[in-house]
Amino acid sequence: xxxxxxxxxxxxxxxxxxxxxxxxxxxxxxxxxxxxxxxxxxxxxxxxxxxxxxxxxxxxxxxxxxxxxxxxxxxxxxxxxxxxxxxxxxxxxxxxxxxxxxxxxxxxxxxxxxxxxxxxxxxxx
Amino acid sequence: xxxxxxxxxxxxxxxxxxxxxxxxxxxxxxxxxxxxxxxxxxxxxxxxxxxxxxxxxxxxxxxxxxxxxxxxxxxxxxxxxxxxxxxxxxxxxxxxxxxxxxxxxxxxxxxxxxxxxxxxxxxxxxxxxxxxxxxxxxxxxxxxxxxxxxxxxxxxxxxxxxxxxxxxxxxxxxxxxxxxxxxxxxxxxxxxxxxxxxxxxxxxxxxxxxxxxxxxxxxxxxxxxxxxxxxxxxxxx
Numbered sequence: 001x002x003x004x005x006x007x008x009x010x011x012x013x014x015x016x017x018x019x020x021x022x023x024x025x026x027x028x029x030x031x032x033x034x035x036x037x038x039x040x041x042x043x044x045x046x047x048x049x050x051x052x053x054x055x056x057x058x059x060x061x062x063x064x065x066x067x068x069x070x071x072x073x074x075x076x077x078x079x080x081x082x083x084x085x086x087x088x089x090x091x092x093x094x095x096x097x098x099x100x101x102x103x104x105x106x107x108x109x110x111x112x113x114x115x116x117x118x119x120x121x122x123x124x125x
Numbered sequence: 126x127x128x129x130x131x132x133x134x135x136x137x138x139x140x141x142x143x144x145x146x147x148x149x150x151x152x153x154x155x156x157x158x159x160x161x162x163x164x165x166x167x168x169x170x171x172x173x174x175x176x177x178x179x180x181x182x183x184x185x186x187x188x189x190x191x192x193x194x195x196x197x198x199x200x201x202x203x204x205x206x207x208x209x210x211x212x213x214x215x216x217x218x219x220x221x222x223x224x225x226x227x228x229x230x231x232x233x234x235x236x237x238x239x240x241x242x243x244x245x246x247x248x249x250x251x252x253x254x255x256x257x258x259x260x261x262x263x264x265x266x267x268x269x270x271x272x273x274x275x276x277x278x279x280x281x282x283x284x285x286x287x288x289x290x291x292x293x294x295x296x297x298x299x300x301x302x303x304x305x306x307x308x309x310x311x312x313x314x315x316x317x318x319x320x321x322x323x324x325x326x327x328x329x330x331x332x333x334x335x336x337x338x339x340x341x342x343x344x345x346x347x348x349x350x351x352x353x354x355x356x357x358x359x360x361x362x
Contacts, residue, residue: 022309042276043324085320089313092272098310102145103317 013078018117127315128340131303149186190214198227
């Protein structure tokens with residue numbers, strides 16, 4: 001039997017962090033997930049990470065010959081936005097190559113995060 | 126307003142920093158490079174002036190800095206004398222206790238860079254903190270040093286930063302946060318840095334002071350440095 005969904009006032013409140021990452025080695029969605037969670041584990045430990053409620057929602061790839069870039073959205077707990085934001089700049093290396101993560105902005109919905117920070121046009125897809 | 130007073134690079138890197146939201150940066154060269162090629166400093170200044178003038182009307186400020194790597198306090202004094210007039214900002218490559226002490230005692234120096242380098246303690250104590258506050262030498266919190274340390278050693282770096290912040294609270298010695306980036310992979314969004322500052326034990330206002338007010342103070346002080354005869358006395362031309 002499927003569990004009944006929590007009433008709205010009991011659900012965790014969320015925020016969405018839009019980010020971009022430039023790397024020397026092309027990144028996939030799984031790589032982003034492992035990088036973010038590893039960095040959070042290094043910074044806050046298991047106990048601290050559990051409170052952030054981190055989740056990589058979506059990742060778009062913008063690879064070109066000179067620059068390998070991804071943009072994406074990370075979900076976090078509303079009360080821990082600053083702590084979750086602090087995780088993002090601590091990511092420095094991926095498979096021995098350099099990588100840098102930068103936050104583009106914070107938003108309350110995925111749609112707003114996409115239109116305002118990532119696609120800068122319409123969030124149709 | 127956010128400033129980053131420790132970037133190793135050229136004009137392109139400064140532009141990238143501007144895109145991320147910085148209002149001013151200082152491009153820093155090592156004193157050793159100036160010795161080998163005497164023209165380094167002049168060339169950099171020329172390109173800054175040339176490229177900077179291409180797009181007038183924006184408030185982005187570019188400074189030129191020299192990071193002094195001295196062997197001993199006497200050498201430090203010599204180099205400070207040599208570079209003070211040519212550079213906008215003087216940084217001292219800290220880490221050695223004698224150098225740290227000499228740097229905090231010299232009002233001509235703006236920033237003491239990573240006094241905790243290769244050390245287990247923070248490299249400054251209450252004596253140096255008082256001196257730094259008197260002479261207005263800012264103690265640097267170096268993000269590259271934190272980010273490129275191995276994760277299992279990072280607690281030590283955070284502890285060093287926390288010690289510095291503690292001394293800053295007690296003795297009001299200025300603290301400045303810089304990135305020490307030499308490529309785009311070292312640059313961070315200034316607001317991300319602000320979010321990271323609670324890990325160093327800093328409050329929001331203290332972070333703002335470290336990233337905005339202290340660099341502005343340094344710029345203001347350096348504008349009138351030529352006119353100052355002794356501390357507190359200024360000759361108006």
